[in-house]
Amino acid sequence: MKKSYKTLLFDLDDTLLDFAAAEDAALTNLFKELQIPLTEVMKETYKMFNQGLWRAHEKGEIGRDELVNTRFSIFFEHYGKNVDGAEYEQKYRNYLKEGAQLIEGALEVVERLSQQFDLYIVTNGVKITQQNRLKRSGLLPYFQHVFVSEEVGFQKPRIEFFNYVFSYIGITDLDSTIIIGDSLSSDIKGANVAGIDSCWFNPFEKENATDSVPTYQIKRITELYEILNK
Template identity: 40%
Template sequence: MYKALLFDLDDTLLDFKAAEDFAFKQLMQESNVPYTQQLFVQYDEINQQLWRQLERQEITKQYLLDQRFTRFFAALGYDNLDGIAAERRFRQLLGEGAFLMPNAKETLTVLKHAGYQLYTASNGVYQTQIRRMQATQILDFFDGHFISETVGYEKPNVKFFEYILNELKITKQDVLMIGDGLNSDIKGALASDIDCVYYDYANRQQANDAQYTVTDLLDLPSVF
């Protein structure tokens, strides 16, 4: 039924939480800021607030990147630290800290051998995502990459999905979106009349309107 499968990256194929933890700890060490778990919680609250604003199209991606560590250091009283420089270093470290979600490579192998066209569909920073896919050896599974920084729109904006359809010259009925984000992936796909799979890796069993739900990536081939 489907010809092209669109994969979200962070927390779908790539374990972003593990990479983020690695990068944050390393950045704090390099910045001479004593690391605590509460410190990360404080950063994450600022970061998530900015990402929600971005999804609502209230700010730009560049504003988010410029502001998250600038606000974080200001909240801590570290006025001597450059938030924009810290952001650049953080993204470098994210690229170095590459980890896969359970069964990600095995699932991609099965789907590729089955003849599906595989594409990434991510809101991440392009070079960071490419480096992480290279490091985890999944880059070559894909026929192309649709990452918001180069697409020009963020999920869940329907223009993000329209861009993909136009580039692939394919109908909505031939495309399936797979991701863990109820807003960016699931609501975005549904608003674009594209079928979707909710990857509930934490088995939270949250209510959603996705056509399919899986808790293990290896279950993907059997549901469609």
Template identity: 40%
Template sequence: MSYKGYLIFDLDDTILDFKKGEKDGLNKVFKNHVIQDVHFDQWLPTFKQVNNAIWRQIEQGASAKELLDTRFSKTYQEFGVEADGKLLEMEYRSYLDENFFVLKGAKEMLLHLKKQNFQVIAGTNGKSSTQRNRLKGTGLEMLFEDIVISDEIGYAKPHRKFFDILMDRNKGMQPQNTLMIGDSLHSDIQGAINSGIRNIWFNPFRLKNDSGIIPDYEAQSFDEIVKRTQSIVFK
């Protein structure tokens, strides 16, 4: 089958509402492992700081499993408390696996693009079980011709190998007929740039870009993404 073009969509905070599910899961973990005289609103920023630093290392090629198993123990250490990082990670993952929140309008956008004869592919960093459970639970699994997950292929965005493997798996896919859409400048946009793939930075909150990473296009809504795909020439 001949496609108009190939669209790679990030999942977390591009299609799926990861932030909502993340906060819900972290709140449950904290309630089960309360620190005396510490409120969740104090604990959460510390976790995010630790977590962001860990994901930067993963995006640079470090082992995801080893590092993710330390994020809770490191967070609790900041409050002078020892915690079993692996057990808390397993508990948190069980909550994330049930994060079935979809960003409003995402499903309709994907259906529209498929009707426009685009091949739609999910390209995501993260744990295989978590991402696949969420796609299945939200009913979005069948909307993607392929689902490429860093945990399964051994490389995370923005590593070029992530995109090389993704393109090798999809016959006819080349940088010039492909578009990457995602909310992360550091993983989605930088990864696309590394592979010579045009890209759209999904920026619904109109965040300031002071990263030094320059996307080809920017969109604040799903309607803007659809309009942009109509104006781009896919060779």
């Protein structure tokens, strides 16, 4: 059955903006400021701790403030060093908010789709950081609103996050709404919980070993044209 979509909910990090590149640059600049050599092993160790904390946050096990204010103290504790996690977080975030590297084709896709659909950003993160990155990337003018978990009070995949979004926009027909994102645990699971369609952006062709079921799967963001104009 042909679907006629009206509302497109876009995840931000690693869907439209290259978060991996922004994170790498921010970590490099932070450690340069701290005058600490940053090895690839240290970088991967930080990412491991950080991703674990975000998964806990998605499950509602820890709050956002605890996540961002302890990730660096937890990381440095692993190396036997005690630091002020909140202070290091602020230094890191000053660099991260400058990270506006685009996923290939993202700007062109968003510009074109905005002429036909209602576009919104739905992202887990810190409002000021995400807003700044969107502005710097050139993406912001094409979206009618930006929903950030910090401001909403809940994070994807919580049903409360999506209910807030639906209420704010005034969505009554869930069949006309689709979310596009790279995360099975937040975007696709959130879609399953909320009862809307989803498109899994999977550029590295990862295996889906979860119980999250995407409606569509794409490798390149430009493949959205085909899905939305079927």
